[in-house]
Amino acid sequence: MYRTKQDFITDWEASSLGTLDVLRAVTDDALTQAIVPGHNSLGWIGWHVTTALGYFTNLLGFRLSALKSLAQPAAAKAIADQYERYAREIADTAEQFTDAYLLEEVDVHGTMRPRGAVLRMMMDHQTHHRGQMTVLLRQAGLPVPGVMGPTKEQMDA
Numbered sequence: 001m002y003r004t005k006q007d008f009i010t011d012w013e014a015s016s017l018g019t020l021d022v023l024r025a026v027t028d029d030a031l032t033q034a035i036v037p038g039h040n041s042l043g044w045i046g047w048h049v050t051t052a053l054g055y056f057t058n059l060l061g062f063r064l065s066a067l068k069s070l071a072q073p074a075a076a077k078a079i080a081d082q083y084e085r086y087a088r089e090i091a092d093t094a095e096q097f098t099d100a101y102l103l104e105e106v107d108v109h110g111t112m113r114p115r116g117a118v119l120r121m122m123m124d125h126q127t128h129h130r131g132q133m134t135v136l137l138r139q140a141g142l143p144v145p146g147v148m149g150p151t152k153e154q155m156d157a
Contacts, residue, residue, distance in 0.1 A: 002116035005097040011123060012094060016087035018147035019049065019126055022133050023080035030140040031076055042136045043079065047072040049129045050083040053090065056122035059108055060115050064089050 002008040023046050031043030040048075054064045064086050073079050102116035130147065137144045144151045 001114060002102050002119050004099050005094065005102065008097070008102070008116070008119050009091065009094050012087075012091060015123055015126060016091070018145070019130050020080060020084055020087065021145035021147060022130050022137070023049075023076070023083050025137055025142055025145055026076040026080070026133070027140075027142060028074075028076050030137070030142055031074075033136045033140040035136065035139065040132075042133060042140065043072055043076070045129050045133055045136070046076070046079045046083070049126055049133075050079060050086060052125060053083075053086045053122065056118060056125070057090065057093075059106055059118050061106060062093055 002011075026042050026046060031046075032041050034041045051067070051070065054067075057064050067082070073082070102119070103114050105112040105114055106118060108118060134144050134147070143153055146154050
């Protein structure tokens with residue numbers, strides 16, 4: 001749970017940049033890559049990570065800019081670009097947070113939770129799916145960015 005504005009901002013800057021690096025590594029040809037047929041694809045997971053930011057911010061009481069469509073874009077760049085816009089909007093809004101704001105409770109489907117806990121849930125959700133995406137990138141034969149340390153490819157270079 002985040003208790004200070006600066007702790008969230010520091011984590012968000014690093015985490016959102018890492019997620020953007022992963023999204024930028026996806027190619028149009030790899031959008032359909034899934035671990036096995038019938039499972040979520042790179043494109044689906046990337047779009048889910050992007051649109052879920054709106055879900056979490058709505059719980060917090062602020063809205064991100066509207067999408068033209070909820071449908072997953074056909075281009076990997078469009079997914080990454082939309083994620084980048086939303087990440088910037090969250091960073092800009094976080095500048096307005098106060099530490100007291102992070103402790104205020106909001107309704108999360110019938111359970112009251114501090115806003116700082118909802119932000120942590122948002123971060124954990126993103127990290128979980130980013131990990132899935134790195135496996136799918138490797139499976140697709142694409143370079144995997146070193147988000148939380150160097151990858152094997154980076155170590156061998």
